Amino acid sequence: MEQQFSGVAVAVVPLPAQGHLNQLLHLSRRISARGITVYFLATATHSRQAKLRAAHAGGGAAHAANFHFHEFPAIPHQNPPPNPSGPTKFPSQIVPALTAATLLRRPVFEFLQNLSRNFRKVVVIYDALMTYVVQDLGEIPNAECYVFRSISAFTDCAWNAGALPEFPDGGGAAVKEVPSMDGYYSPEFGEFLELQNGAKTISVVGEIYNSNAVIEGPFLEFLRKWKFGGGIWGLGPFHPWSSQLRNxxxxxxxxxxxxxxxxxxxxxxxxxxxxxxxxxxxxxxxxxxxxxxxxxxxxxxxxxxxxxxxxxxxxxxxxxxxxxxxxxxxxxxxxxxxxxxxxxxxxxxxxxxxxxxxxxxxxxxxxxxxxxxxxxxxxxxxxxxxxxxxxxxxxxxxxxxxxxxxxxxxxxxxxxxxxxxxxxxxxxxxxxxxxxxxxRESAVGGEDMELFVRRITTL
Missing domain, CATH: 3.40.50.2000 (Glycogen Phosphorylase B;)
Structure with missing residues (x-):
């Protein structure tokens, strides 16, 4: 049942690439459905892209009464076409847009500062690949930050295998089958990643995944044990399905x-x-x-x-x-x-x-x-x-x-x-x-989401 949480606002900061925009837009829609004010922060171009494709996908963009698209002016950048003969299949043509998005650092901070004056608590959910943009959030005392991982919990375990303990039987063998990261990215994207990794460290309450216990229970639990003292949230699937879709x-x-x-x-x-x-x-x-x-x-x-x-x-x-x-x-x-x-x-x-x-x-x-x-x-x-x-x-x-x-x-x-x-x-x-x-049955009751909502609306 929808409630009203007038003292809390959620600000969502997506990476301007479709797979990331899509996931965070659907998550924003689910949060707003619970009576929480949500702001989706993107340039006008990428906000338009997210809205257009979400509407065509049948789920609608959001609950209009408390969902807001805050659109920053489009940032000029190169717009090269995809290269079907490139050295890797990584979409290097979108890297200029990702790099241009780093210029949102000051506008995003100023918007969140203003938001913090009007709400007792500002919950910021930001894409892990927008860390550079949100690195000043430590200066906002009533901001509570969550990082969104656009990958599976399983892949996160595999990528961090060197820093985490050995995964227990039942999943460790599969984790080891994930190929090395050679060839995953283009050199241009590697430079973008270095920019994110070099950003100032901010205090993060937890990490959010578009997954749940039915899909990845052992891997979410493993991360929950070793990261953030339990602050791992499997809130997926984010997207609408079945009767939730428009015909x-x-x-x-x-x-x-x-x-x-x-x-x-x-x-x-x-x-x-x-x-x-x-x-x-x-x-x-x-x-x-x-x-x-x-x-x-x-x-x-x-x-x-x-x-x-x-x-x-x-x-x-x-x-x-x-x-x-x-x-x-x-x-x-x-x-x-x-x-x-x-x-x-x-x-x-x-x-x-x-x-x-x-x-x-x-x-x-x-x-x-x-x-x-x-x-x-x-x-x-x-x-x-x-x-x-x-x-x-x-x-x-x-x-x-x-x-x-x-x-x-x-x-x-x-x-x-x-x-x-x-x-x-x-x-x-x-x-x-x-x-x-x-x-589908696990998501109907929304237990994980209810726990998360309870967490972020606690003042």
């Missing part, structure tokens, strides 16, 4: 197409998110593999985002000549933004070929849809291990150790057939359905 079927092409599929769980959904760009050669191999598999598919085929999605021409990757005619009604290629949560929740969707971004993993797990994993950069290799080795709801299509190799059509065909047309695939679907049901 878009009358206006969205891909959902209308899914409605026409007769057999349940017969379609494999293919999407590599907002940060992965493939060469034309790789796209042709994926296309050929999907066609040769004989399985119905829905393919969201878009280039990775630029730092400003509203500026510049988007590359339209070429498909093999006559491809869409050859696949006929068995496949649909969508070039526009896709309401992924509803696609995954649709009765016709039975598998997800994914880059394993954490947003996509959480959405697929919540929907109860098994995955084919194809990690490309950042936390994705760790997430792929979690999905395949720990949760048992995925199959590896491309190993991280072979990241520089072209995936041939035959490998795509083989993996799709294994997931969608074999006894092993059926077993994965049953496991995924059971896990998804448990995740």
């Amino acid at each position: 878009l079927r009358n206006s969205d092409t891909c959902l209308s197409w899914l409605d026409k599929q007769a057999a349940p769980e017969s379609v494999i959904y293919v999407s590599f998110g907002t940060t992965v760009t493939f060469s034309d050669e790789q796209i042709r191999e994926i296309a050929a593999g999907l066609r040769q598999s004989g399985q119905s598919f829905l393919w969201a085929l878009r280039d990775a985002d630029r730092g400003d999605i509203f500026s510049g021409e988007e590359r339209r990757a070429a498909l093999p000549e006559g491809f869409e005619h050859l696949v006929g009604e068995k496949g649909l290629v969508v070039r526009d933004w896709v309401p992924q949560v509803e696609v995954l929740a649709h009765r016709s969707t039975g598998g997800f070929l994914s880059h394993c971004g954490w947003n996509s993993c959480v959405e697929s797990i919540t929907a109860g849809v098994p995955m084919l994993t194809w990690p490309a950069h950042s936390d994705q290799p760790g997430n792929a291990v979690l999905v395949t080795k720990v949760l048992g709801v995925g199959v590896e299509l491309k190993a991280w150790t072979r990241r520089e190799e072209l995936v041939p059509a035959a490998a795509v065909e083989r993996a799709v057939r294994e997931l969608m047309g074999s006894d092993g695939g059926d077993l994965l679907r049953r496991r995924a359905a059971e896990l998804g049901k448990a995740v």
Whole structure:
């Protein structure tokens, strides 16, 4: 039940990249639904991006009465296109936008100072990659700070394995399977990380993850034991699902197409998110593999985002000549933004070929849809291990150790057939359905969120 907490305001400081904006916008919406005043701080460009895509995804942006987008003027920066032939798959084209966001340090501090004069307590939830921007918060005595980790708790354990005790049996072996971080990032992003690591240290009450005990209980508990004296909060899944979604079927092409599929769980959904760009050669191999598999598919085929999605021409990757005619009604290629949560929740969707971004993993797990994993950069290799080795709801299509190799059509065909047309695939679907049901049921009561709300509203 919604309450009113007039003495508390929450300020959210996201990294201006879609996967980060998306998670924190949904978290902001959930907090505001409990009667707490929330301010979402971003430039006008990235605020517009977050609102546009959240609205199209079906969940709505927020509860308008107590949710506020505080928009800073857009910061000019280079807006290069994605490079499908780059030395890594990391989206270096967004680094100029991330670097430009460091100029928000003074405006964000001044806004929070003013907010602190009007509320007895200001709770600041900031993306770990915006540490540089919020480093002056120690000067605001009534500010309480939480850092948001956009990665899984499992990946966090793996990345900090050298600084944390040995993980106990039941998870330690999987943690050790996460590949070394070689090749995860571009040199440009490495410089951005150094800037964050060099920021002034501020007092942080706890860390927030878009996860929960059903998905990652042992790993959250492990972090809870060794970090912040217990201040680890698994408040996910953040995104809306099922009956919480608006019905878009009358206006969205891909959902209308899914409605026409007769057999349940017969379609494999293919999407590599907002940060992965493939060469034309790789796209042709994926296309050929999907066609040769004989399985119905829905393919969201878009280039990775630029730092400003509203500026510049988007590359339209070429498909093999006559491809869409050859696949006929068995496949649909969508070039526009896709309401992924509803696609995954649709009765016709039975598998997800994914880059394993954490947003996509959480959405697929919540929907109860098994995955084919194809990690490309950042936390994705760790997430792929979690999905395949720990949760048992995925199959590896491309190993991280072979990241520089072209995936041939035959490998795509083989993996799709294994997931969608074999006894092993059926077993994965049953496991995924059971896990998804448990995740959805665990989130209905919102116990973790209620505890968090109680914590931040205590004056």
